Each structure stands twice: as C-alpha cells, then as structure tokens.
Amino acid sequence: MNILVTGGAGFIGSHIVDALVESGCRVAVVDDLSTGKFEHVNPGVNFYKVTVQEPDFKEVVAREKPGAVIHLAAQADVQHSLQEPQADAVINILGMINLLEACRRHNVGKVVYASSAAVYGSPIYLPVDENHPLAPQSPYGVSKLTPEHYxxxxxxxxxxxxxxxxxxxxxxxxxxxxxxxxVVAIFTDKLLKGEKPFIFGDGGQTRDFIYVKDVAAANLAALRRAEGITLNVSTGCGLSVNRLFTMIKKATGSGLEPVYRPPRPGDISHSYLSNEKARGLLGWAPRRSLEEGLSETVEFYKGNS
Known part of the structure; x- marks a missing residue:
C-alpha cells in the first residue's frame, strides 16, 4: 500500500513512518521542516520539502498516488495559537482543505487525521470519551476540531x-x-542539563501521557479499520505534573527541584481520555508502561545531549 505522511519528519510522524516502512508499505513524506528534522526521516521513503497549504502539495499527491494519507502536519503549540491565531488557522484549517482537495482530485481512498484532546476543552467528566461535548478553549483547539468537520x-x-x-x-x-x-521532553532536557524546569500552576493538574510508538501503532491500525469513526488514542489514566516530574527526576538521576510559576492561559486543570473505543474498533491498546516509556525517552536524550 502507498501511504503519504504529512509531517513525517516530525516527532510523531517520523515514528509512524518508521512503523509503515517496517510493515512493508511504500511511503512518501511531506514536511516543511519548520519543526521536523530531516535526520529523523527514514531513508527508505520519498521526501518532499513542501507545506500542506501550498499548491505544490497537490503535485506531490498527483505524483505519489497514495492510497491513504496520514495527516500530522500542523501548528501544534497552544500558546503560539493564542499569540498568532490567524497563522494557526492557515496551517491547521486551510492546510486540511488543500489536502482534501488534493485527495478528491487524485482519488485518495482514506485520510487518517491526527486530532487532539484540545477539542474537548475543560472536561465535565472523566475519563473523557468520544461523546464528550466539544468546547475548545484555545485557537489551537478550534483549528484541530474544524478539520474534523471537513x-x-x-x-x-x-x-x-x-x-x-x-x-x-x-x-x-x-x-x-x-x-x-x-512537558516530558522539557523536563528531561532541563534535568539532564542541570537546570531547574518550570511547572506552571501548582503541579496538581493531570494529563494522559501516551508513548509515541503506541500512537504509531494506532495509526497503522486505523489505515484499514474504524472507517468514519473518531477515536481517542490514550492510556485512559491521568497523572499529575508533580508525579511526572518525580518519575523523570528518578529516571535521570537528578537532585534538582522544579520552579513553580503562575498558570498559563488556555491550560486545562485535569484531562485524561477513555481508550475503550479504540481498543474495540482498532484492536489496539498501549503496550508500554509510563516507566518503560520514560526510560526509553531519557536514554534517547542522554545519547543526543
């Protein structure tokens, strides 16, 4: 199967590309390298330095003739979306429209879209399932939700x-x-450099931390399953930022403590997502514990410091 991955030089995208290549797929990658890194691109793929919102993207689709597109290219910074909402919308919303027009013109069969927990806003119950009301609290959340409608x-x-x-x-x-x-990358990087990381708020806020290779596995499963369905990709468990810091501190062997700062606008206090639907419809479940994932992550940063 021919697969096109947008954002395939990025953090999540490059792991998805590696998994696709390992599974025997023919893969092409589109990335403008604004945040992605060329050294993360699997050598066994065709690479195009293009943005999804420019006309040249349609030429890539015409040339590669993918059976499916995994769409990860995005502006992914909540704080940047608050400062530059128009730029956020150009990439996340207009980029999706341009992608879908290319898919329509060149008979692409399916799009697997990387959306976000940000579409839910502040949870009114936990764990958040796919039927939870959608009330994004930042331009980023809006720009990730709008493509779902398209x-x-x-x-x-x-x-x-x-x-x-x-x-x-x-x-x-x-x-x-x-x-x-x-936050995992930031904490790890700071502690390995001997610097104190910042925690915004009191650290009691909770999040659902899912390992990137488990996310990659969910994307591969979605290529052939869950047609027309929206699914959470998550662990189903909440962890406080304070507890996360303690675990990373142990994994890095650091003796440093964090510096607490006021909460940031747009941040949500508590969030973790139900993954029951993905377990049933994708036949998928997270395989790595947080301890295992953090250990692999810390080793990566040690080797690249």
Whole structure:
C-alpha cells in the first residue's frame, strides 16, 4: 500500500513512518521542516520539502498516488495559537482543505487525521470519551476540531474515507524540548542539563501521557479499520505534573527541584481520555508502561545531549 505522511519528519510522524516502512508499505513524506528534522526521516521513503497549504502539495499527491494519507502536519503549540491565531488557522484549517482537495482530485481512498484532546476543552467528566461535548478553549483547539468537520463533509460528498484519532499527551524519543515541545521532553532536557524546569500552576493538574510508538501503532491500525469513526488514542489514566516530574527526576538521576510559576492561559486543570473505543474498533491498546516509556525517552536524550 502507498501511504503519504504529512509531517513525517516530525516527532510523531517520523515514528509512524518508521512503523509503515517496517510493515512493508511504500511511503512518501511531506514536511516543511519548520519543526521536523530531516535526520529523523527514514531513508527508505520519498521526501518532499513542501507545506500542506501550498499548491505544490497537490503535485506531490498527483505524483505519489497514495492510497491513504496520514495527516500530522500542523501548528501544534497552544500558546503560539493564542499569540498568532490567524497563522494557526492557515496551517491547521486551510492546510486540511488543500489536502482534501488534493485527495478528491487524485482519488485518495482514506485520510487518517491526527486530532487532539484540545477539542474537548475543560472536561465535565472523566475519563473523557468520544461523546464528550466539544468546547475548545484555545485557537489551537478550534483549528484541530474544524478539520474534523471537513473530513465528514468530504466523505459524504466525495467518498473519501477517514478515521479521526484524538491524541492525548504524546511523549517519547525525538520530541523537541523547544517550541511546541511537551512537558516530558522539557523536563528531561532541563534535568539532564542541570537546570531547574518550570511547572506552571501548582503541579496538581493531570494529563494522559501516551508513548509515541503506541500512537504509531494506532495509526497503522486505523489505515484499514474504524472507517468514519473518531477515536481517542490514550492510556485512559491521568497523572499529575508533580508525579511526572518525580518519575523523570528518578529516571535521570537528578537532585534538582522544579520552579513553580503562575498558570498559563488556555491550560486545562485535569484531562485524561477513555481508550475503550479504540481498543474495540482498532484492536489496539498501549503496550508500554509510563516507566518503560520514560526510560526509553531519557536514554534517547542522554545519547543526543
């Protein structure tokens, strides 16, 4: 099967590409390298330095003729979306429209879309399942939700299949500790450098931390299953930022303590997602414990420090 991965040089995308190549798929990658890194691109793929919102993207689809697209290319920083909401929308919303138009013109059968827990906003119950009300609290949340509606419209009008995967907080090797870097990457990077990391708020806020290779496995399963379905990709468990820090501190062997700062606008206090639907419809479940995932992540950063 021919698969095109947008954002395939990025943290999550590069792991998905590796898994696809290992499974025997023919893979092409589109990435503008604004946050992705070329050294993370699997050498066995065709690579195009293109953004999904530019006209050249349609030429890539025409050339590669993929049977499916896994769409990860995005502006993924909540704080940046608050500062530059228009730029956020251009990439996340207009990029999806351009992608879907390319899929329509060149008979792509399916899109697997990387959405986000940010579409739910502040949970009114936990764990958050796929029927939870959608009330994003940042431009980023809006720009991740809007493409979900376009996917449904293009399926109804043009027969393009889709599966929507709403990710919890993804962590693991290759995550950038700068820019839109997640808290695991930031804590690990700081502690290994002998610097005290910041915790925004009191650290009691909880998140659902899912290992990147488990996310990759969910994407591969979604290529052939869960047609027209929206699924959470998560562990189903919440962990406080304070507890996470303690675990990373132990894994790195650091004796440092964090510096607490005021909460940031747009941050949600508690969030973890039910994964029961993904378990049933994808035949998927997270395989790595948090301890195992953090250990692999810390070893990666030690080898790249």
């Amino acid at each position: 996917l449904r419209i293009y399926r109804d009008l043009y027969g393009i299949g889709y599966t929507i995967l709403r990710y919890a907080n993804v962590y693991g090797p290759r995550q950038d500790a700068t820019g839109e870097g997640g």
